[in-house]
Structure formats: C-alpha cells, structure tokens
C-alpha cells in the first residue's frame with residue numbers, strides 16, 4: 001500500500017494517512033503499532049498526555065522497520081507551556097521513546113487563557129533549529145491564535161492538527177492554513193469513538209455505490225481535499241481498510257452530498273474554552 005506524502009514548510013514531508021493512538025495504553029499502543037506497520041502505516045501520532053509514547057516507540061522497534069522510515073508526531077500539553085519548559089518536555093518524551101528526534105512536535109492546545117503559547121513557540125523554534133524536532137506545529141489552534149503567532153514570532157507552523165470531519169469541516173481554519181502554507185491534519189477523522197461520521201445516509205449511499213465502507217468514504221473525503229488524517233483503530237481489518245483509500249475517487253456530487261452533513265462554523269470542540 002503506497003501512501004502519498006505532503007510536503008511541509010520544514011522541507012520534510014508527512015504521510016497523508018497515519019495511525020491515531022488515543023486512548024491506547026503503552027501495551028495496546030505497542031501491539032497496535034506492530035499491526036499498523038504490517039498493514040503499511042509509516043506515520044504514528046502520539047502525545048505526552050496520552051501516556052503511550054513509550055509503547056508507540058516499542059511498537060516501532062518491534063516492527064523491525066527502521067526508525068527513520070517512520071514519521072512520528074508527539075505533542076506537549078500545558079505542563080510544558082511557558083518559557084523554555086518545552087525543552088524538558090521534549091527531552092523527557094525522547095527519553096521515554098529512546099529516540100533522538102521526533103518528525104513533528106506540536107503544541108497540544110493553545111490554552112489562550114494562560115497566554116503562554118507564544119513563548120512556547122519560541123522554544124519550539126529552538127528545538128527545531130537543533131534538530132530534535134524535524135518539524136514543529138500546533139494543534140487545536142483557531143485563526144486568532146495563528147494570527148497572534150504570526151504577528152509575534154518568525155516561523156509558521158508546519159501543521160495545525162484539528163478536530164475535523166464532514167460534520168466539523170472547519171472551513172475558516174482551512175482557508176487560513178492554505179493561505180499560509182500550513183498543512184491541515186484531521187483528528188477524529190471518523191467522528192471519534194462514536195464514529196458518528198459513518199452513520200449518515202449520504203455516507204452509506206456513497207459507500208454502497210462505490211463498494212467501499214463508510215469509513216473509507218469519510219477518509220477519502222479527507223485525503224481527496226489534501227488533508228492528513230489519523231484514524232485510530234486496533235483492528236487489523238479496519239487498519240488495512242483505512243489505509244486503502246488512494247485508489248478510488250469521490251465525485252463532485254459526492255462532495256455536495258457530504259457538505260450537507262456540516263454542523264456549521266462553530267461545530268466541534270472550542271479551544272478557547274477547552275484543552276489541557
């Protein structure tokens with residue numbers, strides 16, 4: 001299974017389909033990463049807050065595939081925001097993983113009420129310069145947070161990883177990303193643990209016409225728009241199915257049908273109020 005990669009402003013590139021690992025513990029993450037690697041995944045998404053970085057790295061080692069063939073993302077939560085706390089945060093994450101670097105380091109949430117994300121980002125720039133993070137980005141940032149970063153710092157985030165699915169299309173954020181060369185990464189691309197994105201009849205009808213599963217239709221919706229998606233599954237059949245979305249196409253009518261599923265501009269988690 002060949003998965004396209006998308007160039008990042010760091011000069012590296014990110015495989016368009018990756019494995020989400022929340023809420024797996026270390027043992028589950030290790031086992032799932034081995035299965036995912038066998039299925040063809042080379043992009044794994046974790047976070048310090050998930051508590052499974054060590055398990056993800058263990059799975060990569062157990063897979064027998066070289067570390068440098070994987071694209072590994074981790075994220076630092078609020079405990080590592082402010083001043084240079086991210087230096088210690090990344091050091092501890094790398095020790096847990098026994099890796100020299102991560103491919104992508106993200107600020108997990110903006111926490112705007114704390115107002116520490118600008119100083120955190122300056123520290124991320126240092127971590128990028130010294131090579132411990134090969135690309136740096138953010139997660140759950142709204143346009144106002146991105147504008148503040150742009151006004152006060154010098155490096156544009158390579159990625160903004162946001163909750164995104166047909167019901168939560170985040171059009172305003174995506175337009176900003178496109179204008180500034182930021183790659184959009186979709187978390188909960190299938191709608192999360194309730195997999196709400198798979199149920200609508202529009203998705204079911206497209207799936208039966210194309211002889212694909214609803215999950216494949218939804219993931220195709222992501223990748224055909226140039227989004228990176230990180231669906232989570234522990235099931236080998238689903239892992240393989242979720243990666244197999246690069247050999248069919250949705251039509252303009254399919255996109256129009258799926259646009260009716262949008263919950264509008266304010267759907268989804270509000271990172272001015274939520275985060276950790």
Ligand code: A2P
Nearest residue numbers: 188189190191192193215231232233234235238
């Ligand atoms: P499971 O791990 O049992 O496969 P998201 O990535 O949007 O957060 O969604 C994750 C949820 O979607 C998990 O509950 C996962 O369950 C389920 N899931 C993942 N892939 C598929 C699939 N191909 N079909 C149905 N459900 C899926």
